[in-house]
Amino acid sequence: MTKATQIRIPATYMRGGTSKGVFFRLRDLPASCQVPGEARDRLFMRVIGSPDPYAAHIDGMGGATSSTSKCVILSKSSQPEHDVDYLYGQVSIDSPFVDWSGNCGNLSTAAGAFAIHAGLVDPARIPENGTCTVRIWQANIQKTIIAHVPVTDGQVQELGDFELDGVTFPAAEIVLEFMDPSDDGEEGGAMFPTGNLVDDLEVPGIGTLKATMIAAGIPTVFVNAEDIGYQGTELREDINGNPEALARFEQIRVAGALRMGLIKTPEEALKRQHTPKIAFVAPPKDYRASSGKQISAGEVDLLVRALSMGKLHHAMMGTCAVAIGTAAAVPGTLVNLAAGGGERQSVRFGHPSGTLRVGAEARQVNGEWTVTKAIMSRSARILMEGWVRVPADTI
Structure with a gap:
């Protein structure tokens, strides 16, 4: 029998809109995973429990659906006039890869709340009571998202009476503004890549x-x-x-x-x-x-x-x-x-x-x-926080 050990990494499990994901601060990741590459992908796959031929994610944090096979990294922003950089990885359920080609709009809601929870927003910008405007740089698609997060007694207000179809319980409303979303960072940048509406x-x-x-x-x-x-x-x-x-x-x-x-x-x-x-x-x-x-x-x-x-x-x-x-x-x-x-x-x-x-x-x-802006309301809530464990040989 081998004497392999597990490592533990600070993590937060959050619901954002109708999705769930495992959230990390960049600085909390192992050094090899703080940069893009195979080590980071292997870590995320092991955290979620992929690839899983049983499509159940029994040995991981995923839920065996596209809505629950997600990981997020946040850090203080490298961009002027932004609070945080938000990087999103969609983990394949049955194949060994992580897709970095797009954003998750649902978890963008949780990114705004997590940024405050994780101490990544300047305390001077957080009201004692009211709404904190979190300026998010979506690193996958190079776009700005503004999250209007309710705050009570200096902390994110998670509970409320806002109901969102697809989510069982009501929570506090977070308004999202997707700024200039008319291209996704791909070459060309046209809203209609073919040049036609139909x-x-x-x-x-x-x-x-x-x-x-x-x-x-x-x-x-x-x-x-x-x-x-x-x-x-x-x-x-x-x-x-x-x-x-x-x-x-x-x-x-x-x-x-x-x-x-x-x-x-x-x-x-x-x-x-x-x-x-x-x-x-x-x-x-x-x-x-x-x-x-x-x-x-x-x-x-x-x-x-x-x-x-x-x-x-x-x-x-x-x-x-x-x-x-x-x-x-x-x-x-x-x-x-x-x-x-x-x-x-x-x-x-x-x-x-x-x-x-x-x-x-x-x-x-x-x-x-x-399109200059798209707006919708979602909600977010911490489900669990602490450490996630993976075998040390994962990375």
């Missing part, structure tokens, strides 16, 4: 689909639900248990990634599971959410279902909500048309767990669409 997307083995491909919040490929045989009212069990359906969605996602210039060959998509997202939209309809709550057509402007890491999301990814709000604000996109068309500054959409409202300020500049 494209004819050729998908091998499926045919040609109308698609809106947008880079706002996170690169996303939108298609019409009816074009792929759905209503837009589907829940997770309607899709995630069907391998053929999931394979078709992956074909659409790969075709979109190629058309958007995010990858050069279909094989590259295997190492880029986090982006782009694939989503389908439909006009409003009555449906029953996964909680059993009845959602009426009159409560929403449109229906949206989105996949993350190859599975239908139980609610909606925060970054994808930014893409939805932005696309809805641009007349003529599939999202805008599903919502009834015309100009709008906000949209309420139905997702598998309920509804969500997101606002966006879009305008045309020199013939190209851009």
Whole structure:
């Protein structure tokens, strides 16, 4: 029997929006993991419990879903006029890699709260009671996020009466502003990488689909639900248990990634599971959410279902909500048309767990669409804090 030991690393387990992740301060990581590379990736995979052929994450902190297989690193910001740098890693469940290609909008909420909890925000900027404006530099996509975090007695207020569909219990509301989210840091930087609001997307083995491909919040490929045989009212069990359906969605996602210039060959998509997202939209309809709550057509402007890491999301990814709000604000996109068309500054959409409202300020500049800001409300809460342990030979 070997005498291998475990090391322990200060960590905080947090819920942010409808996601959960393990949060670290950069300075608390082992030296080899304080820089990007294999050691950091191995650490995050071992913390989460990946790769796991059983898809259960029994031997780690993950929850075997895209919403719970996440790690975050925060540090004092290297950027002027920002408080913290926020780096996000999406850990694959069944493959040995960490995807650094995008942001998590839900955990952006927790990043603002954790920055205060972890002592990374100048105490002079934290009110005794009121709202602390945390200026976050999202290092994955080189963008600014502003988190308006409620503070009581100098500490983050976590409890409250704000209800978020997809989260069981109410909590305190945190308002997020995604500044200039109309590109994701990719080469080109255009909000519509193809130059079109709607494209004819050729998908091998499926045919040609109308698609809106947008880079706002996170690169996303939108298609019409009816074009792929759905209503837009589907829940997770309607899709995630069907391998053929999931394979078709992956074909659409790969075709979109190629058309958007995010990858050069279909094989590259295997190492880029986090982006782009694939989503389908439909006009409003009555449906029953996964909680059993009845959602009426009159409560929403449109229906949206989105996949993350190859599975239908139980609610909606925060970054994808930014893409939805932005696309809805641009007349003529599939999202805008599903919502009834015309100009709008906000949209309420139905997702598998309920509804969500997101606002966006879009305008045309020199013939190209851009968005200056997208806004939505989420909540965050510390679930556990202390140390996470991993075998010493992990890194």
